[in-house]
Amino acid sequence: MAPWNSTKAKVQLRLSVQRLRTLQEKKGAQAKAARRDIATLLERGKVETARIKVESIINEDIHLELLELLELYCELLIARFGLVEQNTREPDPAVGEGICSIIYAAPRTELKELHVLRDLLMHKYGREFSVAVMENRDGCVSERVMKKIATNMPSAELVEGYLAEIARGYGVQWNTGPVGDGQHGDAQGLVEGTPEAARDTVTPLKAGKLAAEEGTPKLPDIPPTEDDGGKEGKEGTVPKPSPEDDFAVLAKRFEALKKR
Numbered sequence: 543m544a545p546w547n548s549t550k551a552k553v554q555l556r557l558s559v560q561r562l563r564t565l566q567e568k569k570g571a572q573a574k575a576a577r578r579d580i581a582t583l584l585e586r587g588k589v590e591t592a593r594i595k596v597e598s599i600i601n602e603d604i605h606l607e608l609l610e611l612l613e614l615y616c617e618l619l620i621a622r623f624g625l626v627e628q629n630t631r632e633p634d635p636a637v638g639e640g641i642c643s644i645i646y647a648a649p650r651t652e653l654k655e656l657h658v659l660r661d662l663l664m665h666k667y668g669r670e671f672s673v674a675v676m677e678n679r680d681g682c683v684s685e686r687v688m689k690k691i692a693t694n695m696p697s698a699e700l701v702e703g704y705l706a707e708i709a710r711g712y713g714v715q716w717n718t719g720p721v722g723d724g725q726h727g728d729a730q731g732l733v734e735g736t737p738e739a740a741r742d743t744v745t746p747l748k749a750g751k752l753a754a755e756e757g758t759p760k761l762p763d764i765p766p767t768e769d770d771g772g773k774e775g776k777e778g779t780v781p782k783p784s785p786e787d788d789f790a791v792l793a794k795r796f797e798a799l800k801k802r
Contacts, residue, residue: 544658546666548627554659555620559657564611566606573602582710584705589716590685596704600696608690612647612656615640632671642682645675650691 554563576599597789618640619626622682624639625634633641641663664672675682709716 543663544665546662551626551662551666552620552623554655554662555605555623556654557618557655558659559613559616559620561653562609562616565607565651565653567605569602569609573599573606576602577708578712580708580771581714584714584716585710587716589705589744592705593701596701596708597696600700600704601693604690608647608652608687611684611687611690612644612651616645616659619644632667636720642675643684643687646678646683647687647691677779686769 576595580592580595580599582596583589619637622634625637628634632638644656645660645663648656666775674680678688705716708714
């Protein structure tokens with residue numbers, strides 16, 4: 543476990559933010575390519591294969607949401623680094639959720655920078671605190687992070703919803719199969735049956751969208767044509783704010799995530 547070093551910790555926070563953004567862009571591009579492949583499968587009538595692939599996309603969308611949360615927590619710790627530097631046995635409440643979430647969730651990512659940051663934080667606050675975080679005692683880890691880490695099979699309705707949205711986005715005509723106890727009509731009918739909050743009131747998140755209920759990704763945002771301009775936007779990213787605006791910007795982004 544790396545000994546605490548204030549300067550190194552701040553460097554690792556900045557490196558982690560950069561690597562998290564890069565990884566999100568990479569995974570977003572991969573998800574976009576995968577959706578094109580699924581549209582091709584639907585066009586060829588290979589619906590069962592498409593369903594299996596969609597389950598993987600849904601899990602990737604949830605993981606992308608976890609990465610964005612970790613990016614926001616790193617930015618929060620940078621903005622409030624003076625509180626992180628304090629010589630205390632437990633973190634200040636203003637940064638406690640971010641520190642606990644990073645310690646708990648970092649092993650679920652492939653980012654070495656985040657792993658090093660985790661080791662530094664664990665060394666600073668000690669073994670007892672670190673064990674408590676890994677056991678999530680008193681719910682110290684963000685509930686949103688816990689839901690993104692939980693591995694659950696996507697529901698049949700969500701899988702069909704993704705397929706329907708992909709089919710509609712790429713202009714593929716197909717009829718959905720049985721979902722649950724009933725039958726849905728065509729893809730358009732299934733999309734119209736999606737709760738309004740999930741379709742209209744939630745902001746898209748990088749490679750996919752979040753659902754109205756926390757922890758479930760919303761139907762993917764599908765480009766209508768192949769010449770859609772290449773690189774997907776990153777809506778969660780904002781221009782570098784001035785120091786006095788750091789807290790306001792971070793607060794707005796966390797509020798946006800709470801509504802998803």
